[in-house]
Amino acid sequence: MSTSAQLIDVIERRSAHNYHPLPVVIHEAEGAWVTDVEGRRFLDCLSGYSSLNFGHGNPKIVQAAQKQLQNLTLTSRAFYHDQFAAFCAGLGDLTGKDMILPMNTGAEAVETAIKVARKWGYEVKGVEPEQATIIVMEDNFHGRTTTIVSFSTDPDAHDGFGPYTPGFKIVKYGSVEAIREAIDANTVAVLLEPIQGEAGVLVPADGYLTQVRELCTAEGILMIADEIQSGLGRTGETFACDHEGVVPDMYVLGKALGGGVVPVSAIAANTEVLGVIKPGQHGSTFGGNPLACAVGNAVIEILNTGEYQERAARLGEVLHARLREMVGEGVVTVRGRGLWAGVDIDPSLATGREVSEALMERGVLAKDTHGSTIRLAPPIVISEEDLLWAVDRLADAIASFRR
DSSP, X not given: OOSHHHHHHHHHHHSOOSOOOOXXXXXXXXXXXXXXXXXXXXXXXXXXXXXXXXXXXXXXXXXXXXXXXXXXXXXXXXXXXXTHHHHHHHHHHHHTOSEEEEESSHHHHHHHHHHHHHHHIIIIIOOOTTOOEEEEXXXXXXXOSHHHHTTOOOHHHHTTOOXXXXXXXXXXXXXXXXXXXXXXXXXXXXXXXXXXXXXXSBOOOTTHHHHHHHHHHHHTOEEEEEOTTTTTTTTSSSSGGGGGTOOOSEEEEOGGGGTTTSOOEEEEEOHHHHTTOOTTSSOOSSTTOHHHHHHHHHHHHHHHTOHHHHHHHHHHHHHHHHHHTTBTTTEEEEEESSSOEEEEEOTTTOOHHHHHHHHHHTTEEOEEETTTEEEEOOOTTOOHHHHHHHHHHHHHHHHTTTO
């Protein structure tokens, strides 16, 4: 098996069809570029849904992983290891929080946040046992575990997986009044994405996060920000919440925290919140393992320079300026912040999938969502020249459906 066609044939026959990939088989990658098994190069404008913020094979991250691989990869949390202190202290300093609870995947981090919020509600807020509720947003995406899909409004993620986990109230994203109306004596938290990525890079109106923060403080409930896709440099700040100077009670982090090398996730909160967790109440064999922490420490060092945040902000201005020029030329709307954009294609021309395939034929990899939207999130290491080249390829791909 050596060709893309041969490999795809086996994959389609021997793996579950829980994804619908573009017909490209990637063999190697560096920076913002990937190469398939036939040697064709493509510009990666998805970045593993922000997992590769710092580029494929980032030298600092790879070097940290290689060094740790030679020393120690796993102990489980039954013992301490020498990378854990730096990871907890470094990520705590980056988030401005007292404590860290590490896991592996983003979905695990969200599940951890839910558990901690409920336990905090019972032990600190005084909610009656089994009555805690968490307010969540329409069109959210926090993962695909049984509990998380219970409060998804995406039929693909939600339907057919019941019975569903209770304890969630779903409200309109972007509406502070909807949150206010949903709060009662049993509410322990508001869980939201500062920018909804899977929904099409939806950015709420200015002031929304500030008002949510103020409301949560006034009502004595936790504000939980899922920054798994939006955080760690993607939007031009360390966290998307930083654009409004908002500090949530709990950060939920993942994807880029592993540098595109290993799965690393975590929640970060102060002692009065995370202190409710006691030995035996939550954990993971691989959560906070030495290899993950070594990679996470390299990521934290990179972010502490501010270089990637500044680069995402600068290139984001270039990206959005060029995309706005395409509105009315087969593009209906453009949204986003920093080096992250949702591009709504005129549905009378083509679907998002069709445009993604046409874009692939032109050497650029991106992904559609919700029918007619294309998401663009290239690695932050991308050059301005390559970024503009990618957008020109998008314009040409769209134009091919107008001819």
